[in-house]
Amino acid sequence: MTTIADRVRELTVAREPFVHATVVRAQEPTSARPGDAAVVLPDGSIEGFVGGVCAESSVRAAALDTLRDGATLLLRVLPDDTATFPDTPGARVVVNPCHSGGAIEIFLRPVLPAPxxxxxxxxxxxxxxxxxxxxxxxxxxxxxxxxxxxxxxxxxxxxxxxxxxxxxxxxxxxxxxxxxxxxxxxxxxxxxxxxxxxxxxxxxxxxxxxxxxxxxxxxxxxxxxxxxxxxVDGLASSPGPAAARPQQAVDPVCGMTVLVGPETPHARVDGRDHWFCCAGCHASFTAA
Missing domain, CATH: 3.40.50.720 (NAD(P)-binding Rossmann-like Domain)
Incomplete structure (x- = not known):
């Protein structure tokens, strides 16, 4: 079985950009544990585990931001009724109303090909x-x-x-x-x-x-x-085939930003498309 460490080495050798995500702190009842890891690819797909559906949605959006600027990021995912972790310089706080409980911190390290x-x-x-x-x-x-x-x-x-x-x-x-x-x-x-x-x-x-x-x-x-x-001048590599950034949408139930993909819960109501962070928000919206 390919481990995340193996996948990191494979992507690095292939000169593929990606984000290495590692859980550094977690509080119950979140399902993630310190040391859990994943790689996030430029299309928003995640290989590995860094938390449940709601946490993954936040990780995807933040990881794609780090690929654009090349800066590492400490992502703090909190339920909407707590701010347990103290503020840390260089951290981004995301409040997830649909979070099942517990807080989690994930270190995002973009890995870009050497020039x-x-x-x-x-x-x-x-x-x-x-x-x-x-x-x-x-x-x-x-x-x-x-x-x-x-x-x-x-x-x-x-x-x-x-x-x-x-x-x-x-x-x-x-x-x-x-x-x-x-x-x-x-x-x-x-x-x-x-x-x-x-x-x-x-x-x-x-x-x-x-x-x-x-x-x-x-x-x-x-x-x-x-x-x-x-x-200083912002010189970049000569253009090559680049993965298109996935479309983003706001979950109308919990307000989370989600990346739209084939597996993203979706509903079309009165001719308007809506996407959701999880099946629970989808069910809540369609039952209203």
Whole structure:
């Protein structure tokens, strides 16, 4: 049987984004226990156990939020008549009127694929860039397939530089660093006849100005510029097939936000669709 730990490793190796959810505190009569765990996928599906139906609904919504901003979150799920757990900085409180009782805290840790650095060229500079990028937890790809890459560094390909730049731009890469003098880099880009938008994505001379001389120092300046583009400018990986965020709805009985899926309790009344957190709210609504 595949454990949650096995599933976490499997998704990480496959570079699939997910949220690792772990119950850290629970009070009876909630069915969850500290240490219970699950993974939440970008489509809102949950594998594992972190509580009953009402808790799962809150976990789904909060987990998808963490996938968007990459920040961990302590989710506190409380019945509507208690606030037993003290306030904690960085925590989100969710009150569930349909909760069966007891309070629960769940730590949500988004796991996002490491940024990919495409590398073209076999010079001492490109070797130093690869070494430093791996130290910075980038995944280095030198295959020439730049789909999904966050940035591409072109260093010392000679006549192949233009082909590498064109391939990176066509793959949607938002940051292409060309190792060349200012004069040679400008001439090379002029020959490519880039659009203004494409030209803005190519950075040459590559790297921040730090007076770098050795291949290692040049690699430092290049990776510093790449990191700044990610952390300060919001550079993201080139687009790939992304899972659509599930539709959300508000349970008309308890007021919970639920993610709409094939198994979400549903009723159509007077031509209007309603979704519910659980079968109990569905029964209560349809009996009214």
């Amino acid at each position: 990919v650095l495409g590398l073209a060229g076999g010079t001492p500079i490109s070797v130093a860039v690869a070494t430093l990028a791996e130290f910075l937890d980038f995944e280095v790809a030198a295959s020439g397939d730049y789909a999904g890459a966050t940035a591409v560094v072109v260093a010392g390909l000679g006549k192949g530089e233009q082909d590498a730049i064109r391939a990176a731009l066509d793959a949607g890469v938002g940051f292409v660093a060309l190792v060349a003098s200012r004069k040679r880099g400008a001439a090379l880009l002029d020959e490519l006849a880039l659009t203004d938008a494409e030209r803005a994505r190519v950075h040459t001379p590559a790297g921040l100005e730090i007076g770098a001389r050795s291949p290692q120092e040049i690699a430092l300046s290049i990776m510093a510029e790449v990191v700044r583009a990610i952390r």
